[in-house]
Amino acid sequence: MNFFLSKKIVLVITPIVAVIVFFVFSSHQSVVDFNTQVKPIFNKKCITCHGGVRRKSGFSLLFRADALAKNKSGKPAIIPGDPDHSEMIRRLTVNDPDERMPYKHEPLNKQEIDILKRWIRQGAKWGDHWAYVAVEAVDIPKVETGWTKNEIDNFIYEKLEQERLKPSTEADKPTLLRRAALDLIGMPPPEKIASQFLNDNTSRAYETLIDSLLASRHFGGKWAAMWLDLARYADTKGYERDDSRSIWHYRDWLINAFNQDKPYDKFLTEQIAGDLLPDPTDDQYVATAFHRNTMTNDEGGTDNEEFRTAAVLDRVNTTWQALMGTTFGCVQCHSHPYDPFTHEEYYKFMAFFNDTRDEDTYDDYPLIRHFTDSMHQKLNSLTHWLQENVSAEKAIEVNRFLRTWQPSINSLTADQFVNSELADTKFLIFRNHAVARLKHVDLENKNLLIYRYISWKKDGIWAIHLDKPDGPVIKIISPDTTSNWKITETEIPVGSGIHDIYFTYTNPHLKKAEDNGQQIDWFYFTEQFPGKGKQGYDGNKKIFWSLLTVQVPTTPVMMDNPTWMHRTTNVFERGNWLVKGDVVRPAVPHALNPMPKNAPNNRLGLAMWITSKENPLTARTMINRVWEQLFGTGLAETLEDLGTQGIPPTHKELMDWLSWKFMNDYKWSVKKLLKEIVMSSTYTQDSKLSSESLEKDPFNKFYERGARVRLSAEQVRDEGLCISGLLNEKMFGSSVFPYQPKGIWLSPWNGAYWQKSEGQDQYRRALYTYWKRTAPYPSMMTFDGTAREVCAARRIRTNTPLQALVTLNDSAYLEMARHFAYRMEKAGKDLKQQISAGYELALYKPIPVSTLSVLLKLYDQSLQKFKKDKDKTCEMIGENDQHNNPETAALVVVANALLNLDEVITKN
Amino acid sequence: MGLGALAIGSLIGCRSRSSDGTSNVLFDPAHPLAPKLPPFPGKAKAVIYLHMAGAPSQLELFDYKPVLMKLDGQDCPESLLEGKRFAFIRGVPKMLGPQAKFAQHGESRAWVSEHLPHFSTIVDEVSFLKAVTTDQFNHAPAQLLVHSGSPRLGRPSMGSWVTYGLGTENQNLPGFVVLTSGGKFPDAGKSVWGSGFLPSVYQGVQCRSEGDPVLFIKDPEGMDRDLRKASIDAINEINRKEYDEYKDPEILSRISQYEMAYRMQISVPEVMNINDEPDYIHEMYGTKPNVACFANNVLLARKLVEKGVRFVQLFDWGWDSHGTDANLAIDIGFINKCRQVDKSMTALILDLKQRGLLEETLVIWGGEFGRTPMQENREGKQNIFKGRDHHTEAFTIWMAGAGIKKGGSYGETDEIGYSTISGKVEPFDVQATILNQLGFDHEKFTYQFQGRPYRLTDVKGRVIDEILS
Secondary structure, three states, X not given: OHHHHHHHHHHHHHHHHHHHHHHHHOOOOOOOOHXXXXXXXHHHHHOOOEXXXXXXXXXXXXXXXXXXXXXXXXXXXXXXXXXXXXXXXXXXXXXXXOOOOOOOXXXXXXXXXXXXXXXXXXXXXXXXXXXXXXXXXXXXXXXXXXXXXXXXXXXXXXXXXXXXXXXXXXXXXXXXXXXXXXXXXXXXXXXXHXXXXXXOOOOOHHHHHHHHHHHOOOHHHHHHHHHHHHOOOOOEOOOOOOOEOOOHHHHHHHHHHHHOOOOHHHHHHHHHHHHHOOOOOHHHHHXXXXXXXXXXXXOOOOOHHHHHHHHHHHHHHHHHHHHHOOOHHHHHOOOOOOOOOOHHHHHHHHOOOOOEOOOOOOOOOOEEEOOOHHHHHHHHHHHHHHHHHOOHHHHHHHHHHHHHOOOOEEHHHOEEXXXXXXXXXXXXXXXXXXXXXXXXXXXXXXOEEXXXXXXXXXXXXXXXXXXXXXXXXXXXXXXXXXXXXXXXEEEOOOEOOEEEEEEEEEOOOOOOXXXXXXXXXXXXXXXOOOOOOOOOHHHHHHHHHHHHHOOOOEEEOOOEOOXXXXXXXXXXXXXXXXXXXXXXXXXXXXXXXXXXXXXXXXXXXXXXXXXXXXXXXXXXXXXXXXXXXXHOOOOOOOOOOOOXXXXXXXXXXXXXXXXXXXXXXXXXXXXXXXXXXXXOHHHHEOOOOOHHHHHHOOOOOOOOOOOOEEOOHHHHHHHHHHHOOOOOOOOOOOOEOOOOOOOOOOOOOOXXXXXXXXXXXXXXXXXXXXXXXXXXXXXXXXXXXXXXXOOOXXXXXXXXXXXXXXXXXXXXXXXXXXXXXXXXXXXXXXXXXXXXXXXXXXXXXXXXXXXXXXXXHHHHHHHHHHHHOHHHHHHHHOOOOOOOOHHHHHHHHHHHHHOOOOOOOXXX | OOHHHHHHHHHHHHHOOOOOOOOOOOOXXXXXXXXXXXXOOOOOOEEXXXXXXXXXXXXXXXXXXXXXXXXXXXXXXXXXXXXXXXXXXXXXXXEOOOOOOEEXXXXXXXXXXXXXXXHHHHHHHEEEEXXXXXXXXXXHHHHHHHHHOOOOOOOOOHHHXXXXXXXXXXXXXXXEEEEEEOOOOOOOHHHHHOOOOOOHHHOOEEOOOOOOOOOOOOOOOOOOHHHHHXXXXXXXXXXXXXXXXXXXXXXXXXXXXXXXXXXXXXXXXXXXXXXXXXXXXXXXXXXXXXXXXXXXHHHHHHXXXXXXXXXXXXXXXXXXXXXXXXXXXXXXXHHHHHHHHHHHHHHHHXXXXXXXXXXXXXXXXXXXXXXXXXXXXXXXXXXXXXXXXXXXXXXXXXXXXXXXXXXXXXXXXXXXXXXXXXXXXXXXHHHHHHHHHHOOOOOOOEEEEOOXXXXXXXXXXXXXXXXXX
């Protein structure tokens, strides 16, 4: 009683104190904070008309320089230090409705005007948004409580105290076990880890559990699945035809990177610029597939440059969205009305990505060619031989060409067609009396042309002219006929300088004007295989050709243009790629940290900038993302936007403290970061709500209890497979095709169909499921998966009847229920034991009596049915084997119900 | 569902309110599809959008061009080709005269070709937009533009916007239903009915004529309705106990979703079964038993709207008349496509009218762009059959019902149907008009995402008052 009384008094006193405090501190002397006091007024009342897009009367409040500059009237609106003569204040307070601002809207209130006046008097200082200021060391709040286990708890407890909330008690062991496993490895704990924890009564039990989960090989699967949304990973190219693309090596790279705890700065560097690292390994190339998950348009008649450009823009937007929690795409069309980024800066940033070899080709060039070990040995010995006998540069050049077929000229860049064309807008094709041009080819010292082609008719005469269609012929070729792609070479006279090259082609066997003679994929102008006369020349040349032409799996990768292919970047006026404005060079926005010293002005330098400790966004974004994975909501809810339009963090100091630790103490180790968080009292709290918490903290913003979140699409499937014992723990490899209803895939112009995987491949973890962009796996989409068309920084959780239909009726889940029932039968002697065992298999704790009785009743109802109906029994079991009896069928119904319990599809 | 859940639902809605006060308050996770009133009273309660995927030729249907007939077979003048980009036409193509006879119909004297004999009897019910343009000349981006206001993937489709804004009248059916025919999905795939950045609950639910009408709607074999009822009761009973322990309102929401799932399992197959319709209705629509065809889908659309579904989106694939084979020939396959849709789309208007539903149901018919007045010469060669290439500068769509002018027509093209000369509209204008008929100002109907308010019409759009009654 006393307790309640005192609490009431506190409630009454608090506002009074607050009012007094307000009066004391809002005196004219107190310093106005731009970010928290002034900027919100601007954003709410002024910026729509006086921002980046509209600058009515030439007045803009976006940057300080703009705001203080003279506007159309010739006078500045703000005179620092002198509110009484500042036009802005006059216009906010004047009575004439034609003059008074905001024009035709509610006037500002007294407090707002007072803030602005004081702000101008104090010098109209601009402030930077918190997320654009570098992370600094943060003092840990001192709190007096026995509740804290590590520093995270100090931050949380301080806020709880301020809000007069109390943390919850620790969750029971089964709940912690399941929670930590779902969070860290994305699925229920492996049996060994589970039993060890449940039987360990020492004080170190929980930490041992965490260490085992972090060391588990399943760890990478969970975190890779998260990253795949950011990387917009899919197994198809997107758009109309949505053909298959082989890029799963990137998914495997992610799993390995997380499992090996690759430091986050290195993890990002390799994805952004692995190809620019010295002597890049195949793995480092594969990492750059991060930005080759952009879509490629194979639809006939498309402009390849349009879709190349779309991919580059997507890389810019994804880099900001995924790695720096910023919606940079906003300035694609015009300067940002709210955040300090300009339209021009967008295109300067784009210039980092715009000079790459990819050109929306059908084969997704450039690719890394995955050689077998023995091929790699050959390549290494060839490279070594070149280093010894020719030069280090030549060795690098040849090595790169064999691994990537680059830098070759894609035939789809040809133009000036006469009787020739890009077949299906993909490959240069010659008909009789054809002419076509290749622009701007570097022939300096080149005496060999290697090319990939198809030639349907013999006796074709293909001539290469310099500079003009009837210019000097440097070579006449009559390629062998072949109906499959073939790579071959032809000698050309030693060239000099850069030229436009014209091809002509005639063939006496082409009778009709529309008959095709020859088709070319790419051209590579080079020098004859070097080292002639040196020992081992013949053998190494042979190796060169065998490696060049061998068919191997590939992965699309990033690679920059050589100098002579350099592509300039222009500003796109109002975001329209066809309207090119000023030429720009690569640069990062002024509002953030400068490029680090010694950073090259390319993607590698960009990666150094992103992973610099001075970058205010990178660490914070990752901290926020990891927090969201564990607690269901980020410290700042808008993972996609830490800018002024995002929702501010609930615990900014904690975010900064963790960011600082992440960079400096953990040296960017994600596993260390995770351990710190899951070891906190904050994380291990019970997730039950009380009526008080429901009232005071309904969304758990202050973390007065543990998180309670529905499982992700992947977790729902993985858990079902684990509980039923069906999970195939195999890792890596090309994507798989688990059961999917008929008629999901119907892409036009694409004969592909869903061929269900054989045997155990049907039961792989969800992240191995083949992801088709235009028709993703249905149950994943129902549980809020994203289509992976563009980067998705956050999944919005929903709760719909269609989700219920998946876990109730999808054949994949029915099969899980069957196997779950068989597992239950084995686990207990009688029915009660069996159902109890099933519940424990799912939730690691004994079944409550009331739950057991509900399920026993369901079993009885089912059994009565099946006893009377052999056919239904048979259908429920699905196969005519030893399980075909009414008892098992009834247990399948119970298993199906268990898999649908809220507790089972929720992380408690 | 208890009151607690209701209260919490509205609070959760507040949570997605962004910092500057712009709100996504229409999203209530506990009742994401609860019916909501539009900002102002709209004429339309429901929308049926008939999309002819592949883009039908306006020159063989509605845009009568006798001058083009005279130019048939002549080289296309350079002036029409300069600075233009086509999907497949290269070099200098030949002009292709209309491959159909035209006549004027009804009191509105609307020109309709012989390919649509049924439709020509109801021209006085519809308004034509004859000068629609787009800037996308490939199917997938153009379809996305029509349905999501952006040629790129990632934006919510119109149906998603509408169900987000209005919810749905019938909680036992999805609010936004998609029906496809023609054997393929539209070129842009499921993204044309995707929810983009809106919560996934607003994505279109594909109802199918073959297999389960909605994915996973059928109970597993061996489980009859009683048993399913018993198992959902058991699940919910255990979940209620869990709620008593955890007090998490999300559990109550899950309980109600399982109840709704059970009801949907009954109501969806019911509404998707057209066999109960009387013979004269089948005759009127020209349905075919047990196949996924346009006529069946149109009848389904009427049934769905009648039952309170908010937005029904039909895609019929196969209108891409390039002339590369007989099916895609403007004088062969195209005529078959017309036959497949003529009777049923006419029946839809008449049937809605006789049920008094036309006044509150907006019907839109159209493709994603038009076809060229020139004959396609793919890769510079004459195609084997007569066909037309993609054309962005002029095409026709029609709208009917829910406050659309009867017997109206807006916009004109030049004498060969190449360019618009008056009354030009873009997909954004059509979207603005559709939203307007539903009671939304398209400029104010926004969703906060990635730091800024997004709207269906991007930064464009004008309500086409000229076709409103």
